[in-house]
Amino acid sequence: SCSVDIIMIRHGESEWNLKNLFCGWYDADLSENGIQEAKRAGEALKKMGFKFDIAYTSVLKRAQNTLLNILSVQGQTDLPIVKSWRLNERHYGALTGLDKIATVEEYGEEQVAIWRRSYDVPPPPMDENHKYYQAIIKNPALIENGPTPDEFPKTESLKLTIDRTLPFWNEVVIPKLKAKTRILIVAHGNSLRGIVKHLEKISDEDITTYNLPTGIPFKYSLDPNMKPTAPLEYLGDPEVVKAAIEKVANQTKKK
Ligand SMILES: Cc1ccc(S(=O)(=O)Nc2cc3c(c(O)c2O)C(=O)c2ccccc2C3=O)cc1
Numbered sequence: 001s002c003s004v005d006i007i008m009i010r011h012g013e014s015e016w017n018l019k020n021l022f023c024g025w026y027d028a029d030l031s032e033n034g035i036q037e038a039k040r041a042g043e044a045l046k047k048m049g050f051k052f053d054i055a056y057t058s059v060l061k062r063a064q065n066t067l068l069n070i071l072s073v074q075g076q077t078d079l080p081i082v083k084s085w086r087l088n089e090r091h092y093g094a095l096t097g098l099d100k101i102a103t104v105e106e107y108g109e110e111q112v113a114i115w116r117r118s119y120d121v122p123p124p125p126m127d128e129n130h131k132y133y134q135a136i137i138k139n140p141a142l143i144e145n146g147p148t149p150d151e152f153p154k155t156e157s158l159k160l161t162i163d164r165t166l167p168f169w170n171e172v173v174i175p176k177l178k179a180k181t182r183i184l185i186v187a188h189g190n191s192l193r194g195i196v197k198h199l200e201k202i203s204d205e206d207i208t209t210y211n212l213p214t215g216i217p218f219k220y221s222l223d224p225n226m227k228p229t230a231p232l233e234y235l236g237d238p239e240v241v242k243a244a245i246e247k248v249a250n251q252t253k254k255k
Pocket residue numbers: 020021022092095098099100101103112115116122123251252254255
């Protein structure tokens with residue numbers, strides 16, 4: 001056939017998702033539930049007979065461990081893995097580590113409402129004496145596969161996140177897809193939103209209310225011009241998919 005498929009998945013629940021904290025570039029690990037989500041995704045991919053030639057993920061362990069759990073169940077534990085900071089979650093700047101109450105207390109409902117719905121408004125930057133600044137800049141994973149000092153963000157808007165993710169998609173992933181490479185991408189809500197926005201030509205306004213469920217693999221079939229032949233397709237047990245979509249929709253409503 002003249003189309004090529006690509007499978008992508010948002011990592012499962014992390015320890016900081018559990019506490020409803022802005023995580024961003026803090027390297028929180030998966031929660032027990034997040035590990036189970038990853039294994040279920042591996043089961044689904046195995047059952048559907050998917051085989052991969054390469055996997056791409058971020059430099060954050062919640063995405064990497066989602067990938068490793070998927071591969072341990074799906075059976076390809078020797079798959080080549082490429083890590084890039086360009087697939088990292090959005091950097092939430094000074095909000096890193098805050099929960100909803102602390103965020104509203106510190107910045108007020110009005111500002112939170114603006115951030116929620118804006119595409120190009122970054123949170124305040126994380127400065128050198130922020131509680132998590134050292135943990136982030138001293139993270140060996142971020143030093144090894146990280147941005148250059150001048151690319152290293154102190155905060156990111158959704159636009160800034162997408163603008164640093166798409167070069168990876170266009171320069172690393174697309175050439176492999178044109179060579180019919182079978183690819184799995186395991187990344188984060190906002191970096192994956194950038195790829196989905198680009199593929200489905202979603203507007204800046206609409207992407208801010210578009211949320212991907214966690215731990216559910218999704219597929220695109222791309223034509224020779226690397227355009228999707230259909231909208232994103234979620235893979236796996238329909239009941240599991242439905243529940244995951246409702247969960248992420250409620251989070252948005254709850255917010
Ligand atoms: C940790 C946390 C804080 C606030 C909420 S919320 O119920 O107010 N909903 C909410 C809030 C935000 C966001 C959001 O999507 C949301 O549903 C954001 O995307 C966001 C992006 C950059 C800076 C700040 C925000 C933001 O405050 C949920 C979770």
